[in-house]
Amino acid sequence: MAKKARAAAAIPNPANPETVNKLLDRWDAIQEERASDLGAYRSKCKGHKESEAAIFTEAEARGVPPKLLRKDIKIRALERSIREIESTVEEDEFADWEAICKATEDRDTKKPTDADQRKASDKAANKQALDDFTEND
Incomplete structure (x- = not known):
């Protein structure tokens, strides 16, 4: 009997339709x-x-040229984002951060991208084709 009383007490009162409608309004x-x-x-x-x-x-x-102006606007926005990120570097992290940036610059300047390699290869192939064509004349 005690279990039924506790179970009945755990059931909340049914929602008052007027209250529900006011909340929904x-x-x-x-x-x-x-x-x-x-x-x-x-x-x-x-x-x-x-x-x-x-x-x-x-x-x-x-x-x-609007196309170039758009590019400049985008670059300026990216530079602002970079400055914002840089401003979050704590003073005690600065030396480590500079070392990481330097390592990244060195890495990026030493290794051409795949696109750069393809362009260089295409230019070399085009130059060779032009040379071959002009030699036959």
């Missing part, structure tokens, strides 16, 4: 507000995108 209001805020944010971002596009249009009109 609040939830729905938040979701509607979120959707509205998201729409306003997207509209604002669209305005920024249009302004950015205007800069590239003006750049082209003034003789600045």
